[in-house]
Amino acid sequence: MTVTMNRVSASTLARQVKVAQPAVRSSAISAVLADHPDRSGVTYRELARRIRNALLEGRLAANTQLPSERTLAEALSLSRTTVAAAYALLRDDGWLVSRRGSGSVLQHSPSASPDAFAPFWGHSRPRDDTVINLTTASLPAPAEQITAAVTAAIADLPSYFGADGYVPMGLAPLREMIARRYTESGLPTTPDEILVTSGAQHAWSLIVSELSAPGDRVLLDCPTYPLALDAVRSGRRTPVPVGIRPGAAQPWDLELMTAAMVQSAPRLAYLIPDFHNPTGSLMDASTRRDLVGAAGRTATVLVTDESLRDVAFDPDLTLPPRLATFDRVSRVITIGSMSKSFWGGLRVGWIRANRGLVERLAGVRALGDMAGPILDQLVALQVLADPEPALALQRGRLQAGSCALLGALAEDLPLWRPTRPSGGASLWVELPGPYATELARLAPSAGVAIVPGPRFGPDGTMESYLRLPFTAPPDALVTAVRRLAGIDAQAAAARPALPQRWMT
Numbered sequence: 001m002t003v004t005m006n007r008v009s010a011s012t013l014a015r016q017v018k019v020a021q022p023a024v025r026s027s028a029i030s031a032v033l034a035d036h037p038d039r040s041g042v043t044y045r046e047l048a049r050r051i052r053n054a055l056l057e058g059r060l061a062a063n064t065q066l067p068s069e070r071t072l073a074e075a076l077s078l079s080r081t082t083v084a085a086a087y088a089l090l091r092d093d094g095w096l097v098s099r100r101g102s103g104s105v106l107q108h109s110p111s112a113s114p115d116a117f118a119p120f121w122g123h124s125r126p127r128d129d130t131v132i133n134l135t136t137a138s139l140p141a142p143a144e145q146i147t148a149a150v151t152a153a154i155a156d157l158p159s160y161f162g163a164d165g166y167v168p169m170g171l172a173p174l175r176e177m178i179a180r181r182y183t184e185s186g187l188p189t190t191p192d193e194i195l196v197t198s199g200a201q202h203a204w205s206l207i208v209s210e211l212s213a214p215g216d217r218v219l220l221d222c223p224t225y226p227l228a229l230d231a232v233r234s235g236r237r238t239p240v241p242v243g244i245r246p247g248a249a250q251p252w253d254l255e256l257m258t259a260a261m262v263q264s265a266p267r268l269a270y271l272i273p274d275f276h277n278p279t280g281s282l283m284d285a286s287t288r289r290d291l292v293g294a295a296g297r298t299a300t301v302l303v304t305d306e307s308l309r310d311v312a313f314d315p316d317l318t319l320p321p322r323l324a325t326f327d328r329v330s331r332v333i334t335i336g337s338m339s340k341s342f343w344g345g346l347r348v349g350w351i352r353a354n355r356g357l358v359e360r361l362a363g364v365r366a367l368g369d370m371a372g373p374i375l376d377q378l379v380a381l382q383v384l385a386d387p388e389p390a391l392a393l394q395r396g397r398l399q400a401g402s403c404a405l406l407g408a409l410a411e412d413l414p415l416w417r418p419t420r421p422s423g424g425a426s427l428w429v430e431l432p433g434p435y436a437t438e439l440a441r442l443a444p445s446a447g448v449a450i451v452p453g454p455r456f457g458p459d460g461t462m463e464s465y466l467r468l469p470f471t472a473p474p475d476a477l478v479t480a481v482r483r484l485a486g487i488d489a490q491a492a493a494a495r496p497a498l499p500q501r502w503m504t
Helices: 010-019 026-032 043-056 069-076 080-092 143-160 172-184 200-210 226-234 254-264 285-296 355-368 374-385 387-410 436-446 474-494
Strands: 095-101 101-106 196-197 217-222 238-243 268-271 301-305 330-338 349-352 426-430 464-468
Touching: 043 080, 069 080, 080 095, 080 101, 143 374, 143 387, 172 196, 172 349, 172 374, 196 355, 200 226, 200 268, 200 301, 200 330, 200 349, 200 355, 200 464, 217 226, 226 238, 238 254, 254 285, 285 301, 349 387, 355 387, 387 426, 387 474, 436 474
Parallel strands: 217 238, 217 268, 268 301, 301 330
Antiparallel strands: 095 101, 196 349, 330 349, 426 464
16 A cells, blocks of 8 residues: 555544544643652642743643643642642743633743743864764764775676666665565565665655645654754744653653644654664554554654664663554655664665655655765665674674763763663753753863754753763763763853743
8 A cells, every 4th residue: 555645634633532532631741740749739830830841841842732720630639720820820921822712732931031942053063173072973983894895885886887877766786685674674675665865864854845745744752853853844844742751661652642643633753763862762562553553543654763773782672673563554654774873974874665655755856866876875785784793883882882971970960860771872861950052052162062952852942951972982971071060050050041930
């Protein structure tokens, strides 16, 4: 079957809201208060503060519809008066908008300081060699393996000189190799279901441009990969963020994601279920299965980015099946790449989808990029022919970096709360307060370049978080943490004040 791109009608969605999913998600608000089990003394001011902080920290996304006063009161074992007063305070300061027939929707306060929520668009590579660059989560190359692959690829290149060199779908041997790897992992795939691209970002941009239109909604887990978000914004699509909880047993809230698909009717959903960038979280098998089912019921095309799947460094970890394994109606598109697991300089990625969609995307690709370089694809083919030596080296580097970074944080910044991933390339660190942007502004003066949490979401939230990659050498990571510890208090004290005349 091919992907059906017809949008579900409004009336159908309304019926789904009533039958398949409750319109009010009190469980999401309950999760916000999970760290505060004692609710007997919760006042309306305290409840409002916690809801607002959940928005600022990314645990609730902007445009989230809150439960009714009665429903939330019952879920939290509070009086309806308490909830009503909390909602009133949030409305007074602009954090909540209530409309008849539409419920109450979270938003950023228009009176908030713009600097408090301004997206941080990242640094270019620091020119000063003394600055430790922690803005990219990419490893150096496995030099020996890449050198050998390049030598073999150059020797093979003359065999292609007799053709014109334009292969929009990608070299046949490389497509066969990629398809074989999927099949061996439990996901049967044929070469005509593979389109070779110039990296994962190129693949995602193709999908966004062809399978959605300006104004369409695109669901993303939040936080998310910043360049994936940029592709959505630059195409004038509307991002629909759904917060994940990296500290929870299952970070992806299936109820919340299903409700977002039902209520916002996104054309696409972009997810990173394998060592999620930036949190390192891993989606379990049951959530994958149920999520694919929910996407089918709401006519949402799931795009799963597996660029980090090959860099699990916990030897005891058994990876859950690929998301597309649960797909029975061709609604899952898979993106892969050489960049994160091998080297960023290998600009080779791919799309796995049904044959008709692959041919369609290849036609779109030819309009702006007639075909990928033959030599680059030959190098990728050589690496994938025997990938384990390179992957073993990269996994070892990541494990060493993760251990060094976690140890340094525990020693020098014990109030910071990092995730502890079993794969991937970064930690998602919760700060003691919402001052990540200010810390990022000060960091270069201390000899470190970092990216704060707001860069990983569409709506200025997550000021209490930052991403710290562990792709640099261990000694550099330890030094970077020590330098950040030296400016932590200064950054916390200098953060812009929020408009909180009643919330403390």
